[in-house]
Amino acid sequence: MSSVSASSLAQALIRREIIELHAYHVPPSAGFIKLDAMENPYPVPESLSAEIAAAVAQAAINRYPDPSAASLKAKIRAVTDLPGQMEILLGNGSDELIQLLALALNKPGAVLLGVEPSFVMYKMIAAFTGMRYVGVPLKPDFSLDCTATLAAIAREQPALVFLAYPNNPTGNLFDAAAIRRIIEAAPGLVVVDEAYYAFASDSFIPLLAEYPNLLVMRTFSKLGMAGLRLGFLAGQPAWLNELEKLRLPYNVGVLPQVVAKKLLEHHEVLLAQAAQIRADRTVLQAALAAVAGVEVFASEANFLLFRVANATAVFEGLKQRGVLIKNLNGGHPMLCDCLRVTVGSPQENERFMNALKESLDHE
Numbered sequence: 001m002s003s004v005s006a007s008s009l010a011q012a013l014i015r016r017e018i019i020e021l022h023a024y025h026v027p028p029s030a031g032f033i034k035l036d037a038m039e040n041p042y043p044v045p046e047s048l049s050a051e052i053a054a055a056v057a058q059a060a061i062n063r064y065p066d067p068s069a070a071s072l073k074a075k076i077r078a079v080t081d082l083p084g085q086m087e088i089l090l091g092n093g094s095d096e097l098i099q100l101l102a103l104a105l106n107k108p109g110a111v112l113l114g115v116e117p118s119f120v121m122y123k124m125i126a127a128f129t130g131m132r133y134v135g136v137p138l139k140p141d142f143s144l145d146c147t148a149t150l151a152a153i154a155r156e157q158p159a160l161v162f163l164a165y166p167n168n169p170t171g172n173l174f175d176a177a178a179i180r181r182i183i184e185a186a187p188g189l190v191v192v193d194e195a196y197y198a199f200a201s202d203s204f205i206p207l208l209a210e211y212p213n214l215l216v217m218r219t220f221s222k223l224g225m226a227g228l229r230l231g232f233l234a235g236q237p238a239w240l241n242e243l244e245k246l247r248l249p250y251n252v253g254v255l256p257q258v259v260a261k262k263l264l265e266h267h268e269v270l271l272a273q274a275a276q277i278r279a280d281r282t283v284l285q286a287a288l289a290a291v292a293g294v295e296v297f298a299s300e301a302n303f304l305l306f307r308v309a310n311a312t313a314v315f316e317g318l319k320q321r322g323v324l325i326k327n328l329n330g331g332h333p334m335l336c337d338c339l340r341v342t343v344g345s346p347q348e349n350e351r352f353m354n355a356l357k358e359s360l361d362h363e
Contacts (some may be wrong), residue, residue, distance in 0.1 A: 015130070017130070021127055024124065032322055032323060033344065033348050035352055036324045037226070037326075037342060038168075038301070038303050039222070039342060040224035040270075040273055040302070041277075041342075041344040041345045042277075044263070044269075048262075052259055052262050052263070055259070059258045064250050065252060065253050065257055066257065067250060071257075072260055072261045072264075073090065073232075075260075078264075080205060081205070082205060082208075083208055083209050085236070086234050086236060088240070089233040089240045090232050091232065092231070092251050093221060093231045094195055094221075096231070097233050098121055098122065098191075098217075099125045099128060099129065100243055100246050101233075101243065102125050102160065103246055104246055105131075105159040106159075109132070110132070111133075112125075112126040112158060112159070113133075113161045113162075114133070114162045115136050115137070115145075116137055116332060116334070117169060117331070118162070118170075119162070119167075119168045119193065122162045131160070134156050136148050138334065140334070142305075142334070143174065146175070146178040149182055150181065153185050158186065158187070158188050159188040160189050161191065163193065165192050165200070166196045166199070168196070168301065169340045170299075171297060171299030171301045172299065180207075183213065189213050189214075189215060190211075190213055190214055191214075191216070191233075192204040193217045194216055195221070195222060196222055198222060198302075199281070199302045203216070208236065212238075215233055216233070217232070217234075218231060219232075223270050223273075224273060225259075228256040230260050274302075280343050280345070280346060281299060281302065281304065283346070283349070284352075284353075285298075285299070287353050288304060288306050291353075293308055294307070295308070303341060304341055304343065305338055306338070308337060311327065311329040311338060314360060315327040321359065323355045323356075325339055325342070325352070327339060
């Protein structure tokens with residue numbers, strides 16, 4: 001064995017679909033105006049920071065966390081108006097919940113179906129878990145192709161369907177009636193991913209009791225808790241009681257539980273910040289639309305997708321001017337020459353717009 005290199009051994013033993021994957025890339029951001037990751041640009045108010053600090057100071061970090069996170073779940077239930085008979089499952093961000101769902105439903109030959117372009121982790125986690133992934137293209141305007149999706153469901157009989165609502169990276173909210181048709185046609189579980197719920201005008205949480213094959217997934221990352229890595233899955237107990245068996249023990253630590261609970265006690269502060277971001281989004285969208293050569297797409301999330309000639313060069317120009325956004329060019333054929341910018345503070349948005357115009361002038 002000593003004559004075999006670690007590289008050759010890894011190549012021989014690790015599953016081929018893992019070898020062929022590229023790890024999820026998070027670029028270094030130190031020194032940049034960071035508008036690439038859909039984070040809330042507004043800090044926690046000082047008075048609330050003091051309350052959080054006091055709660056953290058009293059946290060029993062020498063002990064394991066509450067394995068059921070009962071008090072945090074109760075607070076989540078209260079702020080989301082969850083129907084009374086529904087259950088909650090907490091995850092280390094929504095990524096863990098996506099993986100847990102794929103693990104649970106991956107019988108031999110099982111299919112995970114999504115639409116494209118959408119959140120890349122659906123496809124990546126299908127590969128992680130060995131599920132067969134099927135992607136249905138969106139229409140050219142990024143709306144849901146209901147006919148094609150229903151045909152794919154009839155053909156593939158997927159065990160698991162993910163629909164982001166609003167969609168990432170396009171920002172649009174799919175037609176709710178079309179999603180209902182998909183839920184009704186699907187033979188398996190449909191998960192509506194509402195990661196950007198705080199910036200959108202609709203939700204499927206009120207419909208959880210209506211459909212036996214529907215779950216709704218949310219994360220608090222976009223609402224101002226990205227550093228806590230906290231997501232939750234809501235739905236009927238018949239699903240969540242089984243999924244609970246796959247959740248690793250103590251997956252949400254003491255500090256995320258303490259801080260998230262304190263923040264949700266002041267949910268109105270976070271909602272006010274979300275309202276400000278929606279207002280900032282309107283201003284930024286208008287500013288982008290006014291720039292010659294820029295096509296900006298409507299969004300109900302906390303980011304804007306836009307298309308511009310020579311997108312990669314423009315992206316590099318923005319970086320040279322200290323602004324980091326997301327380059328989607330080359331990530332999917334429908335995202336050719338597309339860039340995505342998180343809605344920042346008014347000052348950050350102004351810096352971005354100035355840097356964008358300078359970058360375009362140099363093209």
